[in-house]
Amino acid sequence: MAKPANIEAIERATGRNWDEWLRSLEAAGAKDLDHKDLATRVEAELAGKVDNPGWWAQSLTVAYEQHVGRRVPGQAQDGTFQTSVSKSTALAMEELMDSWTAFAASDEEVLSLVSGEPRVSGTDKRMNWRVKGEDGSGVQVTSEPKKTGAASLIVTLTGLPTFERSQEARASWADIVERFVSGL
Numbered sequence: 001m002a003k004p005a006n007i008e009a010i011e012r013a014t015g016r017n018w019d020e021w022l023r024s025l026e027a028a029g030a031k032d033l034d035h036k037d038l039a040t041r042v043e044a045e046l047a048g049k050v051d052n053p054g055w056w057a058q059s060l061t062v063a064y065e066q067h068v069g070r071r072v073p074g075q076a077q078d079g080t081f082q083t084s085v086s087k088s089t090a091l092a093m094e095e096l097m098d099s100w101t102a103f104a105a106s107d108e109e110v111l112s113l114v115s116g117e118p119r120v121s122g123t124d125k126r127m128n129w130r131v132k133g134e135d136g137s138g139v140q141v142t143s144e145p146k147k148t149g150a151a152s153l154i155v156t157l158t159g160l161p162t163f164e165r166s167q168e169a170r171a172s173w174a175d176i177v178e179r180f181v182s183g184l
Contacts, residue, residue, distance in 0.1 A: 006063045013056055014046065025064055035061060035077045074166055076158070081166035085174045086154040087181045093151040097127040097143040100153060103180050104129065104141070110176060114139060133157070137169070153177060 007018045014021070024045075030038050043057035050056050065071045074081050089096055101120060104110045118131035122143075129141040138158040145151045155173045160166040 006059065006066075010056070010060050010063060013050055014060070015049075021060065021064070022067070030064060031068060035065065038064070072163065074163060080158070081160040081163055082156065082158040083160070083166045083170040084154060084156045085170060085177050086152055087177050088146070088150065088152045089181055089184060090150050091184065092149055093122075093127055093143045093145040096151045096153060097122070097129065099184060100141055100143065100180065101129060103183070107176070107180075109172070113172065113176075133159075133169075135160075135165075153181065 010021070011017050016024075025038075025042075028041055030041075033041070039057045039061040042060050043053050046053035046056055046060075062071070066073060071077070071079075074083055076082055091099060097120065101118075104114075104118065113134055114131045115134045116132050118129050120127065120129050122128060125145070127143040131139050133139050137160050138156075140156045140158070142154040142156065143151045144154060155177055157166065157169050157173065160169055
């Protein structure tokens with residue numbers, strides 16, 4: 001079953017309740033469509049009706065796939081799992097990324113969880129620190145500004161093999177983020 005919070009957001013954004021969406025999707029043969037085909041159909045239906053129809057089409061498609069048992073919350077289309085941790089800070093976006101980069105380069109726990117050299121990239125909207133996890137997963141740390149000028153630190157972990165592993169990884173990274181932010 002899809003997470004209720006996702007359903008409520010979908011209903012608000014699209015102006016249709018979940019039962020209406022289910023009837024519409026089932027009438028369109030959604031059970032026989034793969035993720036891409038279903039998302040394409042939903043996006044076409046949402047075009048001109050919502051802001052960012054592609055994003056809402058993906059959200060609705062994932063919720064439907066969870067509803068019919070194709071995947072569970074946190075599971076990606078390829079069967080792997082993803083999770084994230086975020087924390088608001090008082091630092092500006094660039095200052096936050098500089099602080100994170102210095103912290104990560106010397107923190108023994110971070111170094112034990114990653115493999116290879118991180119890549120830092122960014123735009124005026126966000127900065128990213130990316131590296132492979134020691135288990136082959138993806139690790140992305142994002143510094144994203146808020147309207148106040150401060151920024152949030154968001155750690156996104158992808159490619160985790162099981163739900164249990166995603167929860168373990170989330171707990172480890174939540175501790176790291178808390179330690180990092182408390183040292184600012």
